[in-house]
Amino acid sequence: MNGLVSYLLPWRHAGLIRQFVAREVHNRYRQSWLGVAWLVLTPLAMLGVYTLVFRHVMKVKWVGLEESNLSFALRIYAGLAVFNFFAECVNRAPNLVREQPHLVKKVVFPLEVLAWVNVTSAAVGLMVSMVLLLVLGFWDRGGLSVSALALPLVWLPMVPLCVGLGWLLSGVGTYVHDVGQLLGMVLSALMFLSPIFFPVEALPEAVRGFMFLNPLALVITQTREVVLLGLWPDWSALAVEFLVCGLIAVVGAAFFRVTRAGFADVV
Numbered sequence: 001m002n003g004l005v006s007y008l009l010p011w012r013h014a015g016l017i018r019q020f021v022a023r024e025v026h027n028r029y030r031q032s033w034l035g036v037a038w039l040v041l042t043p044l045a046m047l048g049v050y051t052l053v054f055r056h057v058m059k060v061k062w063v064g065l066e067e068s069n070l071s072f073a074l075r076i077y078a079g080l081a082v083f084n085f086f087a088e089c090v091n092r093a094p095n096l097v098r099e100q101p102h103l104v105k106k107v108v109f110p111l112e113v114l115a116w117v118n119v120t121s122a123a124v125g126l127m128v129s130m131v132l133l134l135v136l137g138f139w140d141r142g143g144l145s146v147s148a149l150a151l152p153l154v155w156l157p158m159v160p161l162c163v164g165l166g167w168l169l170s171g172v173g174t175y176v177h178d179v180g181q182l183l184g185m186v187l188s189a190l191m192f193l194s195p196i197f198f199p200v201e202a203l204p205e206a207v208r209g210f211m212f213l214n215p216l217a218l219v220i221t222q223t224r225e226v227v228l229l230g231l232w233p234d235w236s237a238l239a240v241e242f243l244v245c246g247l248i249a250v251v252g253a254a255f256f257r258v259t260r261a262g263f264a265d266v267v
Contacts, residue, residue, distance in 0.1 A: 007112045007167070007253035008160075017116050024121040039128045047077050047132075054197060070140045074133065074228060079196030079220040081129035082158070086216060087187050088122040089162035094173025094180045096166060097260075101267045111260055112253070115166030119159060126155070137227050145230030154222045154233050161215055161245035164252030171252075171259040175266055195220050215245065 010017065051073040096114045103109045130151060138144050173179040194216045200208055211217045218234075218241050225231040 004250065004253050004257070007257070008249060010110075010113055010116055013110055013113045013116075016110070017113050017120060020113070020117040021120045021124070024117060025124055028121075039125055040132070043077070043081070043125075043129050043132055046080060047073050050076050050080070070136065071228075074136055074140060075199075075224060076197060077129075077136075078133060078223045078227065079194065081126065081133060082155070082216055082220050082223060083191060083194055083196055084129075085122055085126040086158060086162060087191075088125070089119050090165055090169065090183060090187060091180075092118050092122075093166040093169035094177075094183065096170040097174045097263055098177075098267055104263045104267045111263070112167070112256060115163050115170065115252075115256075118166050119162045122162075123159075130155075133223075133227055141228070144227070147226045147230050147232045150226045150233050151223065154219060154226055154238065157215070157238065157242045157245040158219060159245075160242070160249035164245065164249035167249075167252035167256035171256045174259070174263055190214070190216070199224075215241065 006012070051069055054076065055069055055072050093115070096118055097104060097111060100111075100114065103111065103114075134144060134148060134151075137148070169179060169183070194214055195211065200211050200217065200221055203211060218237055222233040222238070226233055
């Protein structure tokens with residue numbers, strides 16, 4: 001049990017995680033002209049493209065609301081920020097161990113921190129998205145409700161969810177290389193099955209509850225509520241979601257701990 005606690009609460013490896021995250025972010029943008037400016041430009045470009053396509057080409061309207069272009073765009077962007085963070089973490093997870101063969105051979109290196117590095121480096125982009133969402137929401141609404149302070153807590157369950165999936169998928173992906181191909185199809189389907197381009201209220205009431213079996217649905221919905229509607233989140237629902245995601249993290253840690261014994265033989 002003590003071993004799992006060190007996986008879930010990696011305080012003693014905090015310096016190592018910071019070092020790897022800084023290197024990851026630096027390597028991602030070091031050969032581009034604009035560098036880390038892409039962290040801002042990419043979500044803004046996405047926001048413009050999706051607004052053009054859904055608002056002006058496909059003539060999509062948010063159910064029950066007549067809003068400006070920016071308001072419509074922010075509703076979509078709130079969902080995309082959450083989904084893109086999740087997708088980035090999950091897409092990279094199967095290769096976390098395979099991409100670091102030199103670390104696998106080092107018996108003393110804590111391979112479990114790779115999942116934390118993956119999530120933390122992806123969180124850099126998520127934080128930029130949060131700032132843009134808050135700034136543009138302030139501009140659109142002429143101010144923000146104090147409920148916007150709850151946004152980090154709304155997003156908190158995604159941390160154990162993505163870390164746990166990182167351990168599970170990297171444990172499987174090290175042995176089975178087809179996992180990455182399958183994940184691409186699953187994430188494409190999940191994007192359109194999540195309430196990104198529509199509110200949950202647009203679904204028939206009989207199936208509305210099933211939407212929340214998708215762990216992203218509650219986070220996306222409550223992101224819109226705390227930032228764009230000025231409502232406080234459903235604390236009990238968030239607590240349940242955090243516990244479920246925490247359970248996924250525990251299962252993932254236990255699975256990774258068992259499977260890592262054979263990594264050196266297949267990497």
